[in-house]
Amino acid sequence: MMTRSDIVLTGECLDIEALNRRLQSGVHSGAVSTFTGLVRSSDALTALELLHHRVLTPAALQRIAKAAMNRFGVADLLIAHRYGRMAVGEPIVHIAGAAPHRRAALDCVSYAIDVLKTQAPFWKREWRGDKYDWVEPTLDDHEKAATWMETDT
Amino acid sequence: MMTRSDIVLTGECLDIEALNRRLQSGVHSGAVSTFTGLVRSSDALTALELLHHRVLTPAALQRIAKAAMNRFGVADLLIAHRYGRMAVGEPIVHIAGAAPHRRAALDCVSYAIDVLKTQAPFWKREWRGDKYDWVEPTLDDHEKAATWMETDT
Amino acid sequence: MKLTLEFFGPLRDRVGQASTVLTLVERPQSIPALIETLVPLLESGEALRDPHLRVAINDQFCSSAENLMLHDHDRVAFLSPFSGG
Amino acid sequence: MKLTLEFFGPLRDRVGQASTVLTLVERPQSIPALIETLVPLLESGEALRDPHLRVAINDQFCSSAENLMLHDHDRVAFLSPFSGG
16 A cells, blocks of 8 residues: 655645645545634634744654654644734645545544644744733643653554 | 534536535634545445435434534534446545634544544445445444443543 | 235245235234244244344334234334344 | 753743753763753753653753763753643
């Protein structure tokens, strides 16, 4: 089985349909799963800003994609993440995986988003007018990533 | 939070992009997850045929969608299933869920496909030329649905 | 009592037909009793004894544990295990 | 030894700058020793003592347990806990 991973890190608005078309599901993939994280409205939010590290962030996304593909036997995996300022309703991250069977596709995408949350160098701030607040990662995010790590073989 | 479920049962080829556009993620949904099951190539397969029950099948899809939404607090859930003959690479089923947080969206879609496999009245046959073989459900499918049922509250 | 029997999935091939109409003299009070009544009346009727089949009467699922209240012209569907998705 | 320090995430606001260049006389042999050397040299330098920070030297992550081999002109990045996705 040919496998490939595809990383997109961009300051432009993510085009989900175009990203899904990049996924090469192939005739042996019976299952495709996707996850999209979007900017959720919260009181008086003007914009969400994502900051990244020029070198460490793409390297981490590559590493996460490789780990997810090896772990679940996925044929193709796409991880796309946006940086910069984005408005309510716009996508922040999109992950799509194709695999022979459903469980591999679903679990691969779950794993990738949980691990990305704590292992990919991004920082988030919420803008309200000309003031911002940093979003600190939640304990829950750390626990979710830890759960996957514990079961790492 | 407004919630809705959307059931599509059709003999036409599923248009995944059009289906995803039906999902009303809304500004309070920070997460969208999807799953697509496709006809996988297998030796000399000409077509896959899905048969359904005119009344019981849509009722079961409605019931599964309602159960999934209540269980995971999902804002919008779409379950689309095709019947009739389909070619390798064509979608059989597409599920999309929007929720405030990622875990609800991911788990809702996982739950819906696992339960659909054993609880929705569909029967599958693989055509090779003018001969067919029925696809009997696997033990694994039953176990996956049973796992969700055990943890039903 | 006239019943329309319908067969779905692989069962359809096992009993050799998609549907049939039968007249019963008895009025079985449970699914297992109904099945035993039907077995000798159908070709390969023993296929109905598969414990994984589900039964629906007039498009409503019934369980083996329930008391059955069959009426004239009821439609009884026997369904092979499902394999959708 | 000249070092370029870079700060990412909320830490950037805590130390009041995105990057700075410092000259050290000593050559610390571990991350904890480097941090203790830097704390008095930076405004709000004690923010570097946050145990959740990660450190990268020349775009490679380092762990606190490793022996450190710092060279002149190295870039040392201090990164707040991540919150992507």
